[in-house]
Amino acid sequence: MTNEFVLEAITREFPESVFSNSEPYGMLTIEVKKEDIKKIIHYLKDSSLEFNFLTDICGIHYPEFPEKEIGVVYHLHNMMANFRLRLKIFMSRENIEVDSLVELYAGANWMERETYDFYGIKFKGHPDLRPILNMEDLGYHPMLKEYRLEDGTRTDKDDNMFGR
Numbered sequence: 561m562t563n564e565f566v567l568e569a570i571t572r573e574f575p576e577s578v579f580s581n582s583e584p585y586g587m588l589t590i591e592v593k594k595e596d597i598k599k600i601i602h603y604l605k606d607s608s609l610e611f612n613f614l615t616d617i618c619g620i621h622y623p624e625f626p627e628k629e630i631g632v633v634y635h636l637h638n639m640m641a642n643f644r645l646r647l648k649i650f651m652s653r654e655n656i657e658v659d660s661l662v663e664l665y666a667g668a669n670w671m672e673r674e675t676y677d678f679y680g681i682k683f684k685g686h687p688d689l690r691p692i693l694n695m696e697d698l699g700y701h702p703m704l705k706e707y708r709l710e711d712g713t714r715t716d717k718d719d720n721m722f723g724r
Contacts, residue, residue: 561641563588589646598659611636617671619679660685678703
């Protein structure tokens, strides 16, 4: 199995869904339409490509690109061929919702909860979408790049110790 073979299979099956592709560090990375992500992953799992393991789901935030501000990254693995694939989707802040993969991969349950918890991305059809690591009443999503890195109200640290 090669990057070219997998890319050709996906673009043949979903010609309107693929926006771009690249191979950072040799790993095939494909940006696809948000609306088609579940269909594409279902195809990758149940076709002869056999991507039978969902390694990870995580969020990304690019506040400098309003149309592609929030993203979700899916890492899939074909264990038999030892082939890894990265899929990316992007969305604006107004439309921060994507289909859940829990019915395809049971392990997506906690990965989607973590992504919701840290980035606020809602997964349609998720059986129990609530915070998993943060407190329920936290009131914000800590991995979004919209909060100061340091708490300006702290009085227990001396900035001179940090070279400031």
